[in-house]
Structure formats: C-alpha cells, structure tokens
Amino acid sequence: MKKLLKIENWLDERFDLTPIRNLIEHKKVPVHGHSIWYYMGGISLFLFIIQVFTGLLLLMYYIPGENAAYESVQFIITKVSFGWLIRNLHSWSANLMVLFIFLHMFSVFFTKAFRKPRELTWVTGFFLLLLAMGFGFSGYLLPWNELAFFATKVGTDIVAVVPFIGEELKIILRGGEDVTGATLSRFFGIHVAILPAIFTSLLVIHLFFVQRQGMSEPEEFEQLSEKEKKYIPFFPNFVLQDALLWIIVLIGLLSLTLFFPWELGLKADALASAPLGIKPEWYFMFMFETLKLLPAHILFVEGEVVGIFAFAFAGIIWMFIPFIKFSKRKDLNSKIIRWFGLISLIYMIIFTIKGYL
C-alpha cells in the first residue's frame, strides 16, 4: 500500500492527478428503475477489449491472401495452443459486442439520454455502432470460407445499386471487379488498421464525453426532489457492479465458445456455385430481408435503390434525433420519438427473425 501511495505521489507531483481524484471521489451514479441500462455501455467496452486482445493474438498467426488465409485459420484452430479458444472468443465477442452496442443505443434512446447536453455523445455512439458493423462485415471475409465469400459478394453487390457512384464504390471496396484476393487484403487492412484507429479515437472521445458530463438522469428521476434522489458512488460501488457483470458476461462468452464453436466451413472457391443458405451476419439481416422483399421497381426507380435510400434516410434521422423537433409541443415530440424508436426496433426484430426462418 505504501508503495502504491509513493507511486501516486510521484505521478501527482508531475501530472497533477486532481481531476482523476475528483472523478473517483465525487462522481455519482443515479439509482432508479432503469439503472440496469447504465451497464450496457460498459459491457460493450469490455467486449471491445476482448476483441482487441484476441485480435492481436490472432494476428500473430493469421496470414491474409487467397492461398493462405483459410489455411492459417485452420492452423490456428487445430495446431496453435488455445488457438481454437482465441478464435472462438474473437468471433463470439464480436457478435455480442454488436448486440450490446444495440442494447446500449436503444436504452439510451428510450430513456432519452441523448437530450441536451449529450447530443454529441449520441452522435459519436451512433458512429461507433456503424464502425462495429464495419468491423463485422470486414472480419467476416477474413477466414476466406465459402459462406463468407459469397456473403461478401452479395453484400458488395448491394453497394453497386447506388446511382452514379455505385459501381465505382463497389470496385473500390472489392479492389477490382470481383471478390478476389485483392478484396481479402483490402478487408484485412480495413479490419486490423483503419477501423481500429478510427474506432479507438472515437471511443476515447465518446468516453471523455460520458465522464465529462456524468450519467444521464431520466426525466422522471430529474423531477424528484433532491431528498428523493438516490445515488451510489461511481467508485467503488458502480465500478464493482460493472466488474461483476463483466464476469457474468465472460462466463457466458466462455460457455458459448466451448459449447457452440464457430465453424470454419469449406474454403472459398470462386469457380464453385454459391452454396445454399448464404446470409449476412445477423445485424445486417433486417436490411438484407427488406431488400429481398422489395419489388424490382417502385414507380420508376429500382426497388433496391429505394431500399438503400430509405435505410440511409432513416439512419440520418436516427443520428440527428437529438437535434430534430418533430413538434413544438414537448410532450408530442417525445411521443413521436418514442413511437419512431419502437417501430424501428420491432421492424428490426421481426425482419431479423424472418431471415432465419
């Protein structure tokens, strides 16, 4: 203990640790009926940390390239000590991370935590979700297996329907006309360098905003008298509760890893016919299903183009929701926002389930 104090003093002397000390000593977390949702962001962060560590370990053995990617992943899961564990942890935590980011986002949405002054926290969080989905899309192709190959083909084909620049976008994304080794190298670069750099920077900003502004209080909680408001200290109470949940998530993650290992499948073969059951990752499923259901033409525009623009439009509204006033009446505005969120959520759930039926 004395040694730790010594180190603290040494650092304090040089860097003035007062802001950190203040944060630890004074930060409070409101206690109310929706407090459970405060932990979703923390769990997402924990899963991201697992992603970084397992990703770094995988990077030591993974070799990008048409003739080496599949074989290297096969080598990782069959020959490298605990390679199977690391690869499965990486795959499962990636999916869970996206799931918890979604939960975090919808909890923030329905508790209206995006209200002033947290608009930018919401916007950065939304970008973090898009980047996480980008991680998923680019990482899906890296094992270079049959399903991923054809799913990427379908996914990148969708980009091509964007008017005027679609075809060029597709070529840029694929690194050529088709999904080839060039696409794999490109996706590898995006997955291990470009996205982590952007994601980490944005995450730091997001966390800075959260720490700077503190935990949001729901409207009902705000209306309570100071006497009725209950708080717990951020440190150690909230941190310990966070840690407890992280352990529970880790138990779940380890169980999934052991009992439901992620299949590698067959190696991608560009000359083979597409296998049955090609589907994107579950978090793209609602969009994929919608595009599948749209007619070839809506009025004079291609159905897929309409679909893509509709999703882009909905996404923009979602991102700017803290800035949009649907009505001058505050209560009506809240109602519209709640219904918009509810309909979006139900729509996503139904179409995701439909994709697996």
Next chain:
Amino acid sequence: MNKKNLFNICSFIFLFTALSISGVTISDSEKSSKFEDECINCHIENEIMPEHFSKNDIHWQKGLSCAGCHGGDANEINEEKAMSKRNGFVGIPDKKEIPNFCGKCHSDIGKMQLFQARIPTDQVSQYYVSKHGKQLKIGNLDVATCTDCHTTHEILPASDTRSTTYAINIPNTCNNCHGNRDLMNKYNMESNQVAEYSKSVHGIALLEKQDIGAPSCNDCHGNHGANPPGVESISHICGSCHVNNMNYFNNSSMASEFADMEINACEQCHGNHLILKPNDEMISVEEESTCTECHSEGEEGYIAAELIYDKIKSLSSLYDSTKAISEKVNIMGMNNIEIEYSLKNIKQNLIQSRTLVHTFDTSEVFVKANEGILASQGALLLADNEIAEYFERRLGYGVAIFILILLAATLYWKIRSLGS
C-alpha cells in the same frame, strides 16, 4: 387453267391426303428434298413403308433415302422404271449379302469421310473375322448380321440413348439371340449370359446405376469382330480396365502356371459373366476361398493365402475403426481434418494391398498393408488425443468457471457490504 396445272393440283391434294392418312409427317425443313423422292411418295401412297421405319433413322436424317441403299431411280415417277435393274435397283438383300450391302458405303472411307472425318470403315472386315461373320460366310443364317444389331430402318448412332447399340441397351440387343434358349441349344451354348451379367458388378453398374463407363458385352467380346476371348487374351481384356491387376498377374509366377494348365487367368477366380464384387474372403482359406480350389492345406499357396488374408483383414478392420472414431471426433466438435486425411491414405493402402494380391507375393502385399496399418495407428492416436483434449477443455472450462463464480460471489459480497 391448263391440264398440266390441274394435274399438279390434284397430285398435291392426293399426296397431302395420303400423307395425312399414313401418319407420316414431314417437317418443313425436310419437305424440299423428301418431296422430290418418288420412292417415298409412292411407298407412302401405297402404304407399304418398311416395318419400324423411323424418320429419326441416321440415314434419313443425313438425307440418304431408299435409293441410297436399295438402288433405283428416286426421281422416276414410273414404278417399273424406277425399280428396274437398269437403274441399279437391288431390292431387299439376302441375309448373307447384308454385310457387303452396308459395306458399300461403310467400307468406303471416301464416302464416309463426308459425314465424319475420323469415322472407322473396318466394320465389315472385322465382322468377317468374328464368329458371326465366319458362320455367315459358310451359309449359317442364324447368326447376327448388321441389321440384327442395328435394325434396318431405325438405325441410330450408338451415342443416342434410344439406339439398340447404346451402351445400356447392348445387353438387351445381344440377348435377342443369346437369350433364345432354342437357338442357343442348337449350338450347345448357354443362354443365360445376360441374366448372369445383370447380376454382376458390371451389370449392376451399367443397368442399375446407369454408369455407361461400366463394360457392356461388346467391351469384352468386341462388337463387329465379336469373339469369345481365349486363355491368352482374357487377362488383356480385363486388363484394359484393370491395368494394375493385369500387370501384377502377368509378372507373377502364377501366369505361366495358369497358361500351362490352360486356365483362363481372371475368369478362374472371378468368373465371366457373373463377376461379383470381390471380397477379402476370396483370398482366404475359408469357404468362399478361390485359392483352395487348387491349393491344399500345407502347400505354399495355401499358407500364402492365409497370411495375405490375415494381413488385409487386419488393415480392413483398422480402417473401419479409424473411420468410426473419426466420426466420433467430428460429432464431439473436435478437429478430425488430419484423421480424415489419413483415412484417405489408409483406404488407398487397402485398395493397393488388395490389388497386389494379384502378385501372389506375400512380401509385396505386406509392405503396402503395413503402410496402411502404420497410418491407421497414427490416425487412431490422433483421435485419442482429440478425445482427451475434448475432456481437458471441459475440465479447464469447469475450473475457469469455478474461479469466475468464486470471484463473482466475492464481488457480490463486497458490493452488498458497501451498500449496507
């Protein structure tokens, strides 16, 4: 309208009616040439078309009409003039004349090349060295000639699935005569060849599995030059597909012994038309053994059979165990990629060992079988390791979960104490 025009119109109406009644329909593309052929016009008109005439016949399809084979003048309206000897009419040939009748064109490379650049023209010469041809030459009209196998006016290329000479249809074509008991009895021959063949490994492959790569009658006996294979040629016939078996046998000490004893090489152990799927017991000294037909207990051949059988049997059962354990490993969700790879090698070793039986040399069989046994033992070891790791992973999981639960419980207790 002059008389000539009136006659033409009447002729056209009459011909159209005749064609409609006879049921012979001619497509637009065929009309121009066929309408000018007076043989067809007249034969349709008089309803004396040859039996089984088919417009799918290869000759008809290639534009060759009646006069092409039967002679005569196809442009002549007058029946007598058209079918006069002066115009080269030969009519229906006698059975004895049929090979040369067809050979007029089929033995003439100049004519045949017009239809196919690399077409063979040795059918007739081959036919006359066949059993059928030799008999026909001495006046035996029971034997098959061209038309018996190819039909007369419904001749289709052998590649056409409807053809009597299409691989799958050949047993039936041969059986028309060779399955005729009365006819075969006349020549002291069996009439059950096709019945036996259809139960054989080749027959099942061709007739049931429709695998046209499987041998039909003509693949062993030849087609135009059909002959029963003799002692010398039988291993060559079987060896045209079973190359290694033939080479091993011909280089073995048994080859000369078989020849001296005038025993048909392959046929002695495997039979001829009823060739069943071989099994390991054939090389044993048990009931199904083919070795004990010649070798008695204590003899060198008898001992070799015992040794070879034991070795192959142990490799075969090791292969089965490895296959079963590989499936078990896969069901457990563990890695069986290398085991499956080894299994392919073991299977290859087993096939090669079984083929090497034809050397009748125990050391050769042992070398190959031991390779398989060694690979099998390696694969079983891999499987054992995977199964052990399966339980190790669960144990590790149990320990990790126990520690995590303990940690969670401690945290929970700490949180509660903080709350109070």
